[in-house]
Amino acid sequence: MSQPLHLPDAVVERHPMRLLVVDDDDVDRERICRVLAKSSVRCTVTESTTLESARILLAQDEYDCVFLDYHLGSNIGTELLHEIKAGLISYVPVIMVTGSDNERLVVQAMQEGAHDFISKTHLKVGLVETTLLNSRLRVNLERELKSKRERLEYLSFYDILTGLPNRALFFDRAEQALLAAARGSQRFAIMQIDLDLFKNVNDSFGHGAGDMVLAAVAQRIQAVLRSTDTVARLGGDEFAVVLSEASNAEVVLRVAEKITQEIRLPISIGEHILVIEGSIGIALYPSHGDSVQTLLLKADWAMYAAKHGASLYLMYADGMESMRQRPASESNRLRQALDHQELFVEYQPILDLRNQCVTGVEALVRWRTPEGEVVPPSLFIPLAERSPLIHRLTYWVLGKALDQVQLWCSQDLILPVSVNISARMLDDLTLAPRMLQALESRSLATSLLTLELTETALMSNVERAQKILGELRAAGVRISIDDFGAGFTSFKYLRQMDVSEIKVDMAFTGDLAQGSRDSVIVRSIAQIANGFGITAVAEGIENLEDAAKLLALGCHSGQGYGIARPMLGECIAKWVAQWNLEHA
Structure with missing residues (x-):
């Protein structure tokens, strides 16, 4: 006796299913219709005796499923499957029905695109009901997958904020x-x-x-x-x-x-x-x-x-x-700042929003002039990226950050650090060996380092990025894509480069009201990322209430002023201890 089905909400029909039964044998066709009438599935049934009339009916109206006889006089039911597969007929799930128990026919029909196969000798209410609803479930899943693929395709070529090409x-x-x-x-x-x-x-x-x-x-x-x-x-x-x-x-x-x-x-x-x-x-x-x-x-x-x-x-x-x-003189000023130790590094904690544990920090370079003026990173980072100074600055930040991680480890505080990498750094073929050497010289595990690149950096030279990042990833260094959603990265490339995490651009974490555009975008990105085994990190968290909302949307990690502002390395240990005490 068949067991009752417990179906997801997506499968429960709010309107009767529209079914088409195609069979040239009046007795068999009437038997199929009788079994359908006895099932608990609400449905309306249209009958057809030939492939030609079935084609006309499918062209004139929409059906949720077709019960199709394998042998239709001089025709074979799989002809209709071919036409559906070729797009000559609108897509509709097909359940093949035959009086034969020939396993070869079953395999052939399934290969041709049939959703399921029922022998007329086993035409029972429970089996038909289960087969029909399973087919419907599969259709819903296929439609959902198609929708997500189309969304990914859109994200690959269009800017979400403006709707313009990227x-x-x-x-x-x-x-x-x-x-x-x-x-x-x-x-x-x-x-x-x-x-x-x-x-x-x-x-x-x-x-x-x-x-x-x-x-x-x-x-x-x-x-x-x-x-x-x-x-x-x-x-x-x-x-x-x-x-x-x-x-x-x-x-x-x-x-x-x-x-x-x-x-x-x-x-x-x-x-x-x-x-x-x-x-x-x-x-x-x-x-x-x-x-x-x-x-x-x-x-x-x-x-x-x-x-x-x-x-x-x-x-x-x-x-x-x-x-x-003209910015050459400004570049000289930045070079002098590096020479005279005017730059320093601050660290912003990153949380696992599920258990409130501190999972790492992001290293952020700062510049304070001898006069005490703080130069915003938005001014001097682009300046460095337009000059060869970006290489020197990157390796300087990397060295400082790893020295700090080494010090924390000696204090029994294990905190991985994220270091930002410019697109221009991907032109440096020594990048991977130099970073691995920096870790090895400090006896640090490669898992303690995460490299953050923007989407633009990742896509500026895909082949070179794959080579360099692949070498680092194979050694255990984690790869993170910063400001995700603001550029044009395809999830295909994220998988090819074995990206560990994506940081959802803070432009999407501002309005998290239920059903808002931002919340829908964040949920979509997080769901797909989590499905690929990629951690979704929310940036720009302003308060713990937003952190809870982002967690509900699928972002398992986060950072922002609502959790902690960037701070000097010597302040991190005390902050972590206090945070753990308050959130134990």
């Missing part, structure tokens, strides 16, 4: 425009757009306001362009445009003027009215280059010249690259 899709569209222009001896333009003083919006009104500004700017740029053009968010407050079929420079400049006018329109953020300006740099194909990389670089130089000049937009001209050389 850097990866931008380069793809730009390459297509270049090929089309080359074939037709046409012109096209690339624009780089950077919002002026955007950091002040985040600092003064919060990241939520900044997100609203970015979304509004994205819509305004998009409204100016044609459907054949592309606007993408490259990251942060940087946008780029592919202007296809740009007949001449005057047309492109008029578009740039229109974009700057639209960006300058007031934006209402709560009780505040903000006026934002953007600087635009323009490069033309083929006048300014014959590759996307060259055009984007020259557009960037032109944008920099516009930002530091009197115009909001400029076409690239020879000599603009020299504008980028």
